[in-house]
Amino acid sequence: AQKVTQAQTEISVVEKxxxxxxxxxxxxxxxxxxxxxxxxxxxxxxxxxRRNSFDEQNEISGRYSWNFxxxxxxxxxxxxxxxxxxxxxxxxxxxxxxxxxxIFGKGTRLHILP
Amino acid sequence: NAGVMQNPRxxxxxxxxxxxxxxxxxxxxxxxxxxxxxxxxxxKFMVYLQKENIIDESGMPKERFSxxxxxxxxxxxxxxxxxRGDSAAYFCASSPVWREVPYEQYFGPGTRLTVT
Numbered sequence: 380a381q382k383v384t385q386a387q388t389e390i391s392v393v394e395k396x397x398x399x400x401x402x403x404x405x406x407x408x409x410x411x412x413x414x415x416x417x418x419x420x421x422x423x424x425x426x427x428x429r430r431n432s433f434d435e436q437n438e439i440s441g442r443y444s445w446n447f448x449x450x451x452x453x454x455x456x457x458x459x460x461x462x463x464x465x466x467x468x469x470x471x472x473x474x475x476x477x478x479x480x481x482i483f484g485k486g487t488r489l490h491i492l493p
Numbered sequence: 494n495a496g497v498m499q500n501p502r503x504x505x506x507x508x509x510x511x512x513x514x515x516x517x518x519x520x521x522x523x524x525x526x527x528x529x530x531x532x533x534x535x536x537k538f539m540v541y542l543q544k545e546n547i548i549d550e551s552g553m554p555k556e557r558f559s560x561x562x563x564x565x566x567x568x569x570x571x572x573x574x575x576x577r578g579d580s581a582a583y584f585c586a587s588s589p590v591w592r593e594v595p596y597e598q599y600f601g602p603g604t605r606l607t608v609t
Contacts, residue, residue: 383535416600422582424536424600470535479549480526481586481598483535 385484402471410476497601512572518587530582
């Protein structure tokens with residue numbers, strides 16, 4: 380069975396602090412894709428990153444970075460020098476090679492306090 | 494290139510009425526997916542359609558819900574005799590036929606259904 384667990388339901392940090400959002404996934408497939416989406420208060424889903432199971436390189440995009448560790452089935456997301464505009468719900472998600480549906484975690488609500 | 498369009502963005506229905514949610518995929522996309530987001534929850538897959546064909550409806554409630562994607566026109570998610578528990582955000586996503594960007598689903602802005 381496929382599953383995505385985001386253990387942190389809600390996090391609050393003060394602006395400019397770094398924050399890491401955890402994501403642990405389960406799948407028996409060897410080929411799969413992992414995603415992070417941002418859902419701001421306006422409600423739309425904003426795609427942040429896709430990573431395939433064969434690429435364990437960490438990725439950095441501006442203040443965002445992602446740490447993919449197959450050994451621990453984790454795909455954590457770090458925001459450096461957080462800003463108030465980063466306040467949103469963040470979803471980690473999984474899609475396998477033999478299935479078209481995306482499995483979402485329950486999300487982590489991030490509050491960046493000024 | 495316009496993104497995935499959903500309408501209406503907000504829909505209010507009384508208990509027992511029907512709700513029709515529309516999704517126009519991105520140009521050139523013939524795969525459509527519907528997801529439901531209950532309050533304070535993540536998105537859950539409902540159904541996957543190609544033109545005139547339901548591929549996977551494993552996430553659809555057994556009763557009152559149906560989906561179609563006709564040869565012409567948008568995909569429709571139909572909820573008959575709505576109940577308060579149907580209140581949620583419904584997201585549509587589309588992906589291209591040839592999957593130029595592997596397994597990329599492009600999400601629409603969602604329709605927020607409120608049942609009173």
